Amino acid sequence: MIVYMPPRAQRFFAVVVTTIFLAFSGCAVAPVAAQSPFAETVEARSLADVLEDVTPAVVNIAVTSRAPAETNPLFNDPYYRRFFDLPQMPQQRHKMSAGSGVIVDAANGYVLTNHHVIEGAGDIAVTLKDRRRFAAELVGSDKATDIAVLKIEAERLTELPIGNPDLLRVGDDVVAIGNPFGLGQTVTSGIVSALGRSGINVEGYEDFIQTDASINPGNSGGALITGDGRLVGINTAIIAPAGGNVGIGFAVPIDMAQAVMRQLIEHGQVSRGRIGVAIQDLTPDLAEALGIERIRGAVVGSVEEQAPAAHVGLQAGDVIVAVDGQEITGAPDLRNRIGLTPVGSTVEIAWLRDGERNVARVRIEADNGGAIAATFPQKLSGAILQDASGNVFVETVEPNSAAAMAGLRAGDVIVAVNRQPVQSREDLSSALRAARGTIALDLFRGGNRLLLVIR
Incomplete structure (x- = not known):
């Protein structure tokens, strides 16, 4: 006769038989370590220990x-x-x-x-x-x-250990800590969504860590930490089309924040470094035109006379690819590296010319206005310009300025005003003063030529 035994009973029967067999054979029965159903939960709580x-x-x-x-x-x-019979109203609140x-x-x-x-x-x-x-x-x-x-003057303070943002990879777990909406300290988690983000503020020095960890109003200035509790960024901005968090937040890398911090503590302000070049991103079109296989680097648009870059032989058309042995990803990256390097120090610059790699040490000098503001009409005020190889390079554009509202962007190269070629800032100023009514600027932007009409 065949008797059906359910699987659970079969397992129980097998354990009992095995135990009896081992007991009668003189073998010791080793205790079986039970697998707790909460084992994974206990492991996951390690983040809570870090946060404490x-x-x-x-x-x-x-x-x-x-x-x-x-x-x-x-x-x-x-x-x-x-x-x-009204009282005097307060002038400030x-x-x-x-x-x-x-x-x-x-x-x-x-x-x-x-x-x-x-x-x-x-x-x-x-x-x-x-x-x-x-x-x-x-x-x-x-x-x-x-x-x-x-x-602050206080005792018994806790400081965060510093991490290395250069070791971050897209997909790494990160945690944002701050005070959103004035609720009190709050912790949110996510991943690194992207690295080296720029272009959020055309005026700033940017190399943001992008994360989907919720960052909301009030989180600004808080910490972005790794899973082992190391500080890798200072939460600073979000893109919020609807006014709330949509999973696109940005943090200033801690190494950049520390470089600024050191200067603020020592001098009370940040002195920007420069080597005297106007630069733009190496686009695929430019790389093809220059006969370069790579598409990462910063193209030198012009070199100022008697500037540190001129002293080591940098020329227009050179492609800067590394600073102090670290690869340059683009113009914003180079601008950050040079701008935040202490004035008076030297850095090793590597660049490509005609397929050959050149290396030289360049002294960093203070940025005392090598790029100057042009005498623009009111409708184009807010732009900072440099002469660039027979044209005019737009270094920066003040956010919300007239120039920004008109559509001018940092990195634009102005070649003509109302079809009249301009080769310098002086030419541009003269052409703008002579213009009446509508202004048509011929530009190169990202390797493409366009006409910007300003009324």
Whole structure:
């Protein structure tokens, strides 16, 4: 007779038989380590252990600033106030805002945050996770990198260990810590979505880490850390078409923030370095025209006379591919490397010319306005220009300026105004002053020629 035995009973029967057999054979029965159904959960909680150590280093920043009071102009009319017996209206009102910061030097009380968090601040207060609150001194801030340094006088501070952003890869796990919407300290997780992002702010020095870890208003200045609790970025911006987080956030790499921090602590401001070249990205079209197989680097558009670059023999058309042995990805990358290198130091520049690699050490000099503002009409104000090999190179364009609103972009090369060729800033200024009404600028942008019409 065949008796059906369910699988669970079969397993139980097999264990019992095996145990009895081993017992009668004189063999010791080793205890079986039970596999906990929560084993994976316990392993995943290791991040919580990391956060217990690092979250005390992330602080909330409260800023009080003064803004002009919004009142009807009639309230400031003495006859109107006298007739209606109205009191004098306040000329200013207090404005409160909140952000985040990161303690990076516990011994000296230094806190990193964003420039836009403390911009225009009257009073700054830092609140720790243990709810201690301290008045903060603004050591200095830098708008171009959106980094600011605060100092607090406090004991028993926790600082975050510094990581290496160069080791990050797309897909690595990261955690954002900050104070979104003034709710208090909050932790969100995600991955590295992209590296080396630029073009978010045409005026700034950018090399952003992009992440989908939720970064919302109030997270600015907070920490972006790796899974082992190392600080790799300062959260700074989001792209939010609908006004909320859509998974596109940006952080300033900590090595860039530290370079700015050192200058702010030592000098109170950041001195930009330069070698005296106008540059643009190496596009596939330019690479083909120059006979270069690679498409990563920065093309030299022009070299200023007597500049450090001229002294080592750099020429228009050269392609800079490395600084101090590290590969250059494009013009923004080179601009960051040179701009944030201390003035007076030297760097090793590698460039390609006619297929040959050249290397030289170049001294970094202070950027005292090698690129100057042209005498533009009001509708094109806000652009900074350089002469570039018989044309005019647009170095930067102020955000929200008239030039930006007109469509001019950093990296544009202006070759003509109203079909009149221009070969220098002086030519451009003269042509613009002579123009009446509509202005037509002939440009090269990204290897393509276009006509920008400004009314």
